[in-house]
Amino acid sequence: MARILLQLPDACGQCFPMPERQTRQPRVAKAAPVLDAAAVREVFTRFRAAMQAPKGELYHVNAFTLLVAVVLSAQATDKGVNKATMPLFAKVDSPQAMLDLGEEGLREAIRTIGLFRTKAKNVIALSARLLADYGGQVPSTLEALESLPGVGRKTANVVLNMAFGQATIAVDTHLFRLANRLPLAWGSTPLAVERGLEQIIPAEFKLHAHHWLILHGRYICKARKPLCGRCLIADLCRFPGKEPGEGAAAALQNA
Ligand code: SF4
Numbered sequence: 221m222a223r224i225l226l227q228l229p230d231a232c233g234q235c236f237p238m239p240e241r242q243t244r245q246p247r248v249a250k251a252a253p254v255l256d257a258a259a260v261r262e263v264f265t266r267f268r269a270a271m272q273a274p275k276g277e278l279y280h281v282n283a284f285t286l287l288v289a290v291v292l293s294a295q296a297t298d299k300g301v302n303k304a305t306m307p308l309f310a311k312v313d314s315p316q317a318m319l320d321l322g323e324e325g326l327r328e329a330i331r332t333i334g335l336f337r338t339k340a341k342n343v344i345a346l347s348a349r350l351l352a353d354y355g356g357q358v359p360s361t362l363e364a365l366e367s368l369p370g371v372g373r374k375t376a377n378v379v380l381n382m383a384f385g386q387a388t389i390a391v392d393t394h395l396f397r398l399a400n401r402l403p404l405a406w407g408s409t410p411l412a413v414e415r416g417l418e419q420i421i422p423a424e425f426k427l428h429a430h431h432w433l434i435l436h437g438r439y440i441c442k443a444r445k446p447l448c449g450r451c452l453i454a455d456l457c458r459f460p461g462k463e464p465g466e467g468a469a470a471a472l473q474n475a
Pocket of ligand 1: 441447451
């Protein structure tokens, strides 16, 4: 019986995936048509077989702390954010508690995270907005989330997906790179890639699609030196720069 190599990292059951940096768009050269429907289905069938319910690494305890964590994660690592937020969220897990802590207190709590001054200002401002306009709850629409200080489309999509179970696709730098390499969707902007992915990914895979793609991009299809020899979709990939070898597809056939 075929055995699929697990290539995505284990994740702690309390944590969730998230884009860890603001998307920098790598240069992509348009070289091949996007994968056809059968290949796309095969890609996600293999991801699902390898990891049924992908989870990531950003710590949070509710929708509000998820929103805060994603805002804090811009241009920072999940590990670095978690180091600051684990003790923070033990005491501060609501907009009111955040306002009670205050901007100075928050700055102190997150001072190990890059851009902490700006992020502290935004988190305090968004907490105030949540209390003033949304009864202290995190809203469940893209428009409302994007209207909050420090919240862009990617952050909003992560929150909608993880907190509200909406099949959104948050395009971070890893997903952007992978989508253009395979290619699943061409695009010079995250929005173009998001639109392309929305059209091509079968409905049954959409809820977890961005988690699978982000994790694969982050740990296997790395920017400088993709680990093609460990890639379970190597035989489907048309990236001209992929490393020679048959990848995990061979392991599938030989198992
Ligand atoms: S074969 Fe290499 S370039 Fe293609 S998706 Fe896999 S890791 Fe990325």
